[in-house]
Amino acid sequence: MACLFVTCLGDTFYPGAVRATVNVLRRFGVEVVCPQDQTCCGQPMFNAGYFEQSREAARYFIDVFRRTSDPVIAPSSSCVSMIRHSYSKLFADEPDYLRAAGELADRTWEFSEYLVKKLNINLGELGARFEDSVTYHYSCHFRPLGIVDEPITLIGQIAGIDYRPIERLRQCCGFGGTFSLNFPEVSEAIVRDKVECIGRTGANWLIFSDAGCAMNITGYAHRAGRPIKAMHLAELIDRSLGEQS
Amino acid sequence: MTRHTGFYQKTAEASAKRDLASKLYVATYRQSDGRQAICPELGDVEHFRQLSADLRDHVLKNLDTYLDRLVANLERAGTKIHWARTAEEAREIVRRVAADNAVKRIVKSKSMITEEIDLNPVLEADGIEVTETDLGEYIVQLAGQKPGHIVTPAVHCSTQDVVEIFQKKIGYNGPADPTKLTKAARVILRDKFRNADMGISGVNFAVADPGLIAICTNEGNGRYVTTRPRIYLAVMGIERIVPDLEAAALMLKMLARFSTGQRITQYTTFTAGPSRDGEGPEQVHLVLVDNGRSGILAGKYWRILRCIRCGSCLNACPVFRHIGGHCFPGCYSGPIGSILLPQLLGLDKSFDLPKASSLCGLCGDVCPVKVPIPDILLDLRHDSARSGYGGPVEKIGMTVMAKAMRRPWMYRFGQRAMRWFLKPMSKNGWIRYLPGPPGGWTSVKDLPVPAPRSFLRQWQANNSDGQTTK
Numbered sequence: 238m239a240c241l242f243v244t245c246l247g248d249t250f251y252p253g254a255v256r257a258t259v260n261v262l263r264r265f266g267v268e269v270v271c272p273q274d275q276t277c278c279g280q281p282m283f284n285a286g287y288f289e290q291s292r293e294a295a296r297y298f299i300d301v302f303r304r305t306s307d308p309v310i311a312p313s314s315s316c317v318s319m320i321r322h323s324y325s326k327l328f329a330d331e332p333d334y335l336r337a338a339g340e341l342a343d344r345t346w347e348f349s350e351y352l353v354k355k356l357n358i359n360l361g362e363l364g365a366r367f368e369d370s371v372t373y374h375y376s377c378h379f380r381p382l383g384i385v386d387e388p389i390t391l392i393g394q395i396a397g398i399d400y401r402p403i404e405r406l407r408q409c410c411g412f413g414g415t416f417s418l419n420f421p422e423v424s425e426a427i428v429r430d431k432v433e434c435i436g437r438t439g440a441n442w443l444i445f446s447d448a449g450c451a452m453n454i455t456g457y458a459h460r461a462g463r464p465i466k467a468m469h470l471a472e473l474i475d476r477s478l479g480e481q482s
Numbered sequence: 483m484t485r486h487t488g489f490y491q492k493t494a495e496a497s498a499k500r501d502l503a504s505k506l507y508v509a510t511y512r513q514s515d516g517r518q519a520i521c522p523e524l525g526d527v528e529h530f531r532q533l534s535a536d537l538r539d540h541v542l543k544n545l546d547t548y549l550d551r552l553v554a555n556l557e558r559a560g561t562k563i564h565w566a567r568t569a570e571e572a573r574e575i576v577r578r579v580a581a582d583n584a585v586k587r588i589v590k591s592k593s594m595i596t597e598e599i600d601l602n603p604v605l606e607a608d609g610i611e612v613t614e615t616d617l618g619e620y621i622v623q624l625a626g627q628k629p630g631h632i633v634t635p636a637v638h639c640s641t642q643d644v645v646e647i648f649q650k651k652i653g654y655n656g657p658a659d660p661t662k663l664t665k666a667a668r669v670i671l672r673d674k675f676r677n678a679d680m681g682i683s684g685v686n687f688a689v690a691d692p693g694l695i696a697i698c699t700n701e702g703n704g705r706y707v708t709t710r711p712r713i714y715l716a717v718m719g720i721e722r723i724v725p726d727l728e729a730a731a732l733m734l735k736m737l738a739r740f741s742t743g744q745r746i747t748q749y750t751t752f753t754a755g756p757s758r759d760g761e762g763p764e765q766v767h768l769v770l771v772d773n774g775r776s777g778i779l780a781g782k783y784w785r786i787l788r789c790i791r792c793g794s795c796l797n798a799c800p801v802f803r804h805i806g807g808h809c810f811p812g813c814y815s816g817p818i819g820s821i822l823l824p825q826l827l828g829l830d831k832s833f834d835l836p837k838a839s840s841l842c843g844l845c846g847d848v849c850p851v852k853v854p855i856p857d858i859l860l861d862l863r864h865d866s867a868r869s870g871y872g873g874p875v876e877k878i879g880m881t882v883m884a885k886a887m888r889r890p891w892m893y894r895f896g897q898r899a900m901r902w903f904l905k906p907m908s909k910n911g912w913i914r915y916l917p918g919p920p921g922g923w924t925s926v927k928d929l930p931v932p933a934p935r936s937f938l939r940q941w942q943a944n945n946s947d948g949q950t951t952k
Binding site: 243245247248249250251252253255256271273274275276277279281282283284285286287288289290291293294296297298326377378380381407408409411412413414415416417418419420421422423424425426427428430452453455456457459460 | 486490493494497498503800801803804805837838839840841842843844847857860862863864865866867872876877880881883884885886887888890893897900912914919920922923925926927928929930932933935936937938940941942945
């Protein structure tokens, strides 16, 4: 049993990625529940420095997810990083929520992390196949989670796939939440680099793990007149495992 | 709209310069690739970072003790100690030393602290010729600019830029060849060294026991500055102390590796005091500068003082790579500048700096002394929000968002309202223009239209019991 943390950007902009997350987990025998009253973890306010406002959202988030003791799984590294690392800062002076946040942090997982570190999935043994070229965008928030090459390991297990490594894999795409609104020109310059690196791979697909990065990269690419086809890692895995479920 | 300081405009202009970005790209990656290549030699890098952070903390917590020891040991060796509370006091001290000794010409080794206290202009106003002898700093001085990077001041100059500066300022007429350019500078600088009355340097570390002033350079000019003129004057921030030589060895190991990807800098020069055998300076002065440091030490951001100015965070930063150092309202730039300058200038004049980060976290990960830069960036954003520097629109937006996030009906209503509002403005699923704060996004990128049905609505429609899927 697992509890789905949809994430507000995933819910609003990438429901297909969240659906694929559920599909993949169910393929591996994980029953998925989804609290209907969940909203957002509070990261947008937190990163903008509005800690009091963020705390309101975070308290509510904890109240929703403390109702279960199942692992909480999200298709986003930055949201998981918020729960795992930032809640302890937000609730330093609230012992009850601090304890609940710590308990929640211990059972919150990013999608690919759960597949590799918990379920020990090997897609190769499961007959995963995808006949196209892909490159992968590494999210910065994987670093604090200790996720290095797990998503690429999964991609490498898919038969028929033509994985094209990107230059400067660990380089940020320039999203950064409110940063991209407050410093649009700098954000644009950074994402231009990223889009050029993606272009040089020649891959047909960009595989991503965070909705924020995806909106930023594809949004810039579309404006620049060189649209990028992108899908979440969960969608790639779901597709590669074929029509079943 | 979000409020900005003048910094914002400068970042916008700098990031439009693609030639600047390509120069910064080459230089910053050369250094950060160097760091990544050489650091694994240490073995457990994390262990060394923790050791270094602990060492810096130990010094900062016992700063008074170590300063006393350093001063006593240096005085015993004949070095004259001066204390400066402010930048102005520091400048006056140097002016006085120069005046007392009828100094006409000064040669300098690259130093951030003398940039911080803005030393050169007051000396020049006194009619003294001041020459920067670090090649990068010399280029920048000739061009009438400020250093563009903490460690590599001419990071923003290409070889061709240097040719143009040298043609205009020192009559260079050779090719665009770094070796030839260096030789041209060397001829001029040799002459400056020979005729200088006083040498000025910063201090990478001062060793409390035995009292030593250490500077690290790669060109050897620094050693010349400390030994050739009859007076040597060093300026240091009061926090740059290590207890003993063993601690100095650790810091040197970390500084060179994290800064330029070297095992050790080409020259590491130690000075205790004036010459005892007639070779070297007759007088050695050390100016200990506080300039806000004791205030930082007493406050919640004291960990900033761990910084050893290696520039590693600048080299790793995706933002710095596009805006360079000249946007910053002070000599410190990049991630460390974004947290240090608000301490030196006041947050009211610099609240934009901590916001100019995508919070990718690399600055914290590559710091040899574990300054928690991303954490401090966030705390400074919080200070700025509490002081209302973000402006009323931002604050109201965040407050409404928080209210909606703890009321699922409001969250869903907001989500649907967003689609109702955005859908008519879109074309083929993309929005090209938005008014208000989100307009920052659409000024440079398209925004996807929210999906027709959110995931949670789809789930609800498919699972009336909310437990299973499909």
